[in-house]
Amino acid sequence: MPSIAENLADVRARMERAAERAGRAPGSVLLLAVTKTQPPERVREVYAAGQRHFAENRIQEFERKRPLLELPGSEWHLVGHLQSNKSHRAVQLFDVVETVDSERLARRLDEAKEQLLLSAGDRDGRGPHGLPVFLEVKLSAEPAKTGCREEELPELARRVLEFPHLQLRGLMTMPPFTEDPEGARPYYRRLREWAGRLGLPQLSMGMTHDFEVAIEEGATLVRIGTAIFGERR
């Protein structure tokens, strides 16, 4: 079986080739290693191979794992659904929240970030230290999917831009699963069109199954678990 380091190198090479095909600079896409369900020693292994950007999808799981991970210079993204009553924990644990899907959640995150900044000695809790966030968009009618509806997006973006302790970076989505990765392409294209319309620079889209399609469609972050760590148990 290939090692985590070998898998990582393979993913990076595939990312570069996809960027090249799309006429994009090879360094224009950030790889997030999705470490959900992975024990700390496997997270350390991918860190040792040079990976610095990570993602988890559950507050509680990361709360348990994080004290066991001393990884200087690492950055952690929350990519799973967040209930607004867990905003304080989210802001303490994560550097970036990619799953803002309502004004109510944005407001709670803004308040939580302000408190955190104040307790850290930032006098008015403002300034360049706002929490980077993405809006999660639901582009299909699947009932189980979280994310705001497309029609709500312009208004939500407008609101989120007004919160002083949030920095709106871009959009995130998870398309419905299709056997053929090409099935994701129309969703990724649509997300890119929305980002263009709203003037947002970042697009978090693409997983193990379809990250090359996502990169061809303009992803600036891809979120990859299985291709790095192997199948989750």
Ligand SMILES: *Cc1c(COP(=O)(O)O)cnc(C)c1O
């Ligand atoms: C698990 C997960 C991923 C990674 O999925 P893989 O198929 O293992 O690459 C990406 N994004 C989100 C939101 C996830 O929950």
